[in-house]
Amino acid sequence: MPNSRVPRVREPDVEPCCPPLTERPFTAEEAERSARMFKALGDPVRLRLFTAVASHEGGEACVCDISDVGVSQPTVSHHLKKLREAGLLTSERRGTWVFYRVEPSVLAAMGRLLRADATA
C-alpha cells in the first residue's frame, strides 16, 4: 500500500507538447521535446521493459517484478530511469523498491502526435 509519508522519487520534468506531426513543420524546441519521448521508446530493451510495466497487474511494477528480458537488474533499473526521465513512467519508492507506473497523459500526447487525420 502507498504510504503517505513516502516521497515520490521525482516527477517527470517533461510536458507533452506539439501538434500532430503531419500538421506543420516543428520548431527546434518542439522537435527537442517530442524527440525525447520517441527516443525513450527507440530501444528494444527499453520498449520491452515499458510494455512489461504497462501490462503488469495493477498497472505498476518494480525491478523485482521484471526478470525475463535477459538483462541484469542494474540494466533494468537504468532503462526504467530513462523512461521516467522522458516522462513515460512515474515512480514511487516503497521500502526497498521503486515502483514504476505508466504516465497515461504522456502516452496520449504521443498518440496525438501520430494522428494522421488531423492533417488539413
Added chain:
Amino acid sequence: MPNSRVPRVREPDVEPCCPPLTERPFTAEEAERSARMFKALGDPVRLRLFTAVASHEGGEACVCDISDVGVSQPTVSHHLKKLREAGLLTSERRGTWVFYRVEPSVLAAMGRLLRADATA
C-alpha cells in the same frame, strides 16, 4: 508529375506490427520492430525533417524543398534515408531529385501502439 517509367528507389522493408504497448509484454522480436520506428523519430533534426515532409504541399518534399532546419543538404539526405529505412517515408526518384512522402500506414501503426484505451 510522376512518370510511370521512373522506378521507386526502394520500398520500406518494415512491416508495422504489434499490439498496443499497454496490452502485454512485447517479445524480443516485437520490441526490435517497434523500437526501430520510434528510434527514427527520436532525433530532433530527423523529427523536424519528418514534419517538414509531412506538412509540405502535396504531402511530399525533396531535399530541394527543405532548407530551414540548419543542417547541410547531405545531412538532410542522410536523415531522410534513415526515415525511409524505418518505413516512415517512401521515396521516388524524379530526374535529379528524390521525393519523399509520409507512409500513412506506418504512422497509423505507431498510433495504435500508443492507444491506452486498448488495455483490459
